Amino acid sequence: MYIYVPLDLFLAVSAITMAFNFHHIVALVMCLITISLSSFGISQSDEDLTKGASFIFGDSLVDAGNNNYLPTLSRANISPNGIDFKASGGTPTGRYTNGRTIGDIVGEELGQTHYASPFLAPNTTGRAILYGVNYASGGGGIMNATGRIFVNRLSMDIQVDYFNITRKQIDQLLGPSKAKEYVTKRSIFSITIGSNDFLNNYLLPVISMGARITQSPNSFVDDLLNHLRGQLTRLYQLDARKFVIGNVGPIGCIPYQKTINQLSEVECVSLPNKLALQYNARLKDLLQELNENLEGATFVHANVYDLVMELITNYAKYGFTSSSKACCGNGGQFAGIIPCGPSSSVCSDRDKHVFWDPYHPSEAANLIIAKQLVDGEKKYISPVNLRQLRDL
Ligand SMILES: *[C@@H]1O[C@H](CO)[C@@H](O)[C@H](O)[C@H]1NC(C)=O
Ligand SMILES: *[C@@H]1O[C@H](CO)[C@@H](O)[C@H](O)[C@H]1NC(C)=O
Numbered sequence: 348m349y350i351y352v353p354l355d356l357f358l359a360v361s362a363i364t365m366a367f368n369f370h371h372i373v374a375l376v377m378c379l380i381t382i383s384l385s386s387f388g389i390s391q392s393d394e395d396l397t398k399g400a401s402f403i404f405g406d407s408l409v410d411a412g413n414n415n416y417l418p419t420l421s422r423a424n425i426s427p428n429g430i431d432f433k434a435s436g437g438t439p440t441g442r443y444t445n446g447r448t449i450g451d452i453v454g455e456e457l458g459q460t461h462y463a464s465p466f467l468a469p470n471t472t473g474r475a476i477l478y479g480v481n482y483a484s485g486g487g488g489i490m491n492a493t494g495r496i497f498v499n500r501l502s503m504d505i506q507v508d509y510f511n512i513t514r515k516q517i518d519q520l521l522g523p524s525k526a527k528e529y530v531t532k533r534s535i536f537s538i539t540i541g542s543n544d545f546l547n548n549y550l551l552p553v554i555s556m557g558a559r560i561t562q563s564p565n566s567f568v569d570d571l572l573n574h575l576r577g578q579l580t581r582l583y584q585l586d587a588r589k590f591v592i593g594n595v596g597p598i599g600c601i602p603y604q605k606t607i608n609q610l611s612e613v614e615c616v617s618l619p620n621k622l623a624l625q626y627n628a629r630l631k632d633l634l635q636e637l638n639e640n641l642e643g644a645t646f647v648h649a650n651v652y653d654l655v656m657e658l659i660t661n662y663a664k665y666g667f668t669s670s671s672k673a674c675c676g677n678g679g680q681f682a683g684i685i686p687c688g689p690s691s692s693v694c695s696d697r698d699k700h701v702f703w704d705p706y707h708p709s710e711a712a713n714l715i716i717a718k719q720l721v722d723g724e725k726k727y728i729s730p731v732n733l734r735q736l737r738d739l
């Protein structure tokens with residue numbers, strides 16, 4: 348039985364409390380000061396450019412700080428998020444995990460010299476964009492209505508609009524022909540989206556205007572894929588050619604879902620997982636269709652569902668001690684109700700937990716997932732892995 352209503356309300360209330368917490372405002376002001384003091388100049392050799400760039404689209408799994416600049420209830424620029432993020436010395440950056448996201452690690456593994464920086468950050472300007480740009484936003488989804496509970500977020504339509512802006516800037520920086528070569532040959536477009544379309548749209552109760560009351564799962568999944576087809580096609584029109592698209596993970600196994608449904612350690616909630624699998628099967632078909640129809644483009648399918656499920660099921664094999672309990676969070680058996688923030692309980696062995704918080708994997712889990720995407724086999728990444736995609 349689903350008992351979302353009171354708990355979602357509770358979540359929203361605790362998020363509001365957090366958003367208006369005094370310390371948070373101080374931290375935001377300090378952060379703005381730091382940014383305005385930091386250097387805007389970037390020295391960049393042509394050699395750096397040949398290492399390529401990532402253009403990252405998606406949700407909180409890969410957001411690197413865009414939501415810091417939005418009036419939203421979904422924010423991660425509060426400690427202890429980022430505690431293990433070396434590039435910031437452990438200061439929160441807006442990433443929804445303790446360290447690097449999958450997008451960060453994939454970029455490193457592919458030899459890129461800088462993390463893709465958040466589109467909304469004021470210093471993501473000039474030649475800095477040639478190192479890659481991140482458009483991802485916590486709470487965002489394929490559908491515009493997804494994540495409305497957070498008041499604000501960048502949905503996928505907007506993220507593509509923003510890339511259209513970046514695309515023109517690359518033209519100005521490099522000239523049209525070099526720019527086109529950079530975008531088609533040296534750039535990887537990664538898209539990690541869809542979880543919120545279920546968690547913060549279809550599965551939400553009536554109060555948040557979820558689509559479930561009016562639509563069958565099949566027709567909702569249809570809508571999702573039709574929108575995604577349009578979004579990927581728009582990126583193609585803007586010269587993107589090397590794509591990697593993640594499917595939706597086992598969202599019924601996240602500590603939040605397991606806690607509110609009062610499951611045991613080894614169970615997962617069946618409806619969210621069933622919906623994810625339904626979407627994932629059709630996503631695979633869509634990518635195959637696009638590979639056939641959009642000339643010169645490669646759409647790589649990242650099987651995040653099976654990868655994360657493998658970590659959850661066989662966690663001990665990978666050196667984890669828990670795949671059910673959030674390292675940072677509170678409430679219920681799996682610390683899965685109150686989001687991670689300054690007053691949360693935090694585990695001491697962060698690299699031994701698959702989940703950092705009620706929703707997101709830890710850096711240790713991200714590392715295993717990212718390495719599989721870069722060099723792994725066809726059951727996880729196909730038709731080619733990301734190292735092969737880069738070298739096409
Ligand atoms: C922008 O500023 C942040 C915060 O100071 C810094 O960490 C980041 O490296 C800067 N990014 C660029 C592209 O200069
Ligand atoms: C979503 O919002 C964008 C920007 O406001 C708009 O261009 C687009 O048409 C919207 N999509 C739908 C399906 O309503």
Ligand SMILES: *[C@@H]1O[C@H](CO)[C@@H](O)[C@H](O)[C@H]1NC(C)=O
Nearest residue numbers: 507508511580581582584585
């Ligand atoms: C990009 O923006 C231009 C307007 O500047 C618009 O005409 C064009 O349709 C947009 N392209 C895509 C793929 O959205």
